[in-house]
Amino acid sequence: MFAHKVGVTKEQVLEALRGVMDPELHRSIVELNMVKEIAIQDGSVRVDALLTISGCPLRETIIDSIKAKVKELPGVARVDVNLGVMTQEQRQALVGQLRPGPQKQSPLLSPTSTTRVIVVASGKGGVGKSTVTTNLAIALARRGRIAGIADADVYGFSIPHMLGxxxxxxxxxxxxxxxxxEGVRVISMGFMVDENEAVIWRGPMLHKAVTTFLGEVYWGDTQELxxxxxxxxxxxxxxxxQTLPRAEMLIVTTPQ
Known part of the structure; x- marks a missing residue:
């Protein structure tokens, strides 16, 4: 149905798509093998791309980004985007690409990790610990740093509310x-439980929650966590x- 014509080429379209970033993984969709097929007829270009999961909440963002990049090419009058979904095997390959190694361990837990980890603590509640965490992360992001927050306050998670x-x-x-x-990557227990649901955990369950935040979350190229x-x-x-012995600590106090 589609035939090659003199004008824009598949190679040019593919090169343009290298500038389209997955909005969650912050990597090129070409690098992530999300581009399945490119077809060209006269001035019309069709791009078949693969989402990582069905029901992706940012599918429209991906479509708009693909169309915008391809339309920048000379001679392109129309761009159509068809989205499919990766197979389980393709998702496994993607995770292996993002986390190389036999156990697909998060680079954050590696002794060679380049992410600076800052633990924000306090001796008691109500001193503004979460406020300091939120504002510091936003300030870092506004200065061009890649910042993230892991809300490990499992009993009183307030980071989602503060960031909106x-x-x-x-x-x-x-x-x-x-x-x-606000340019800050964030994970919180508040995303995992229903609103107003009490979290009554101790010992091993809390340790599992912490290791999940640190080991199973994709922090990518985060510079400060x-x-x-x-x-x-x-x-x-x-x-x-125990998990991050090289982490730095910031203790928030109030005058007595």
Whole structure:
């Protein structure tokens, strides 16, 4: 149905698509093997692309980005985008690409990680710990840094409210993609439980939640990761100290 004509080529279209970033993974859709097929007829271009999961909340953003990039090419009058969904095998290959290694471990947990981890703690609640975490992350993002927040305050998660972000994170083959607001990547227990649902966890369950935040969340090229701890020195704080012994600590206090 589509035939090659003199004008724009598939190679030119593919090169243009290298500038289209997956809005959650922050990598080129070409690099992520999300471009399935390119077809050209006269001045019309059709791009078949693959979403990581069905029901992707940012599908329209991806469509608009593809159309905008391809329309920049000389001689392109129309761009059509068809979206499909990756197979399980393709998703597994994607996770393996983002997390190379036999166990697909998060680079954050590696001793060679380049991400600076700052743990924000306090001796008691109500001193502004989460406020400091949020404002510091936004300030870093506005200075051009790639910042993230792991809201590990499992008993009183307030980061989603402070950032004004809600929803469920995308999960690709057990790899969790953080949400984003104000240029800050964020994951919180508040995204995992229903509103007003009590979290009554101790010991091993809390340790599992912490290791999930740190190990199964895709932080990518995050330069500074701020971890908002619960008040005091309980199970979560101990798990963080054991899992990330090189992390720095910022303690928030109030004058007495």
């Amino acid at each position: 972000v809600q929803g469920k994170p995308t999960i690709i083959d057990q790899m969790i993609i953080p949400l984003e607001r 701020l971890i908002d701890l619960p008040p005091g020195t309980g199970d979560v704080s101990l798990s963080i100290a």
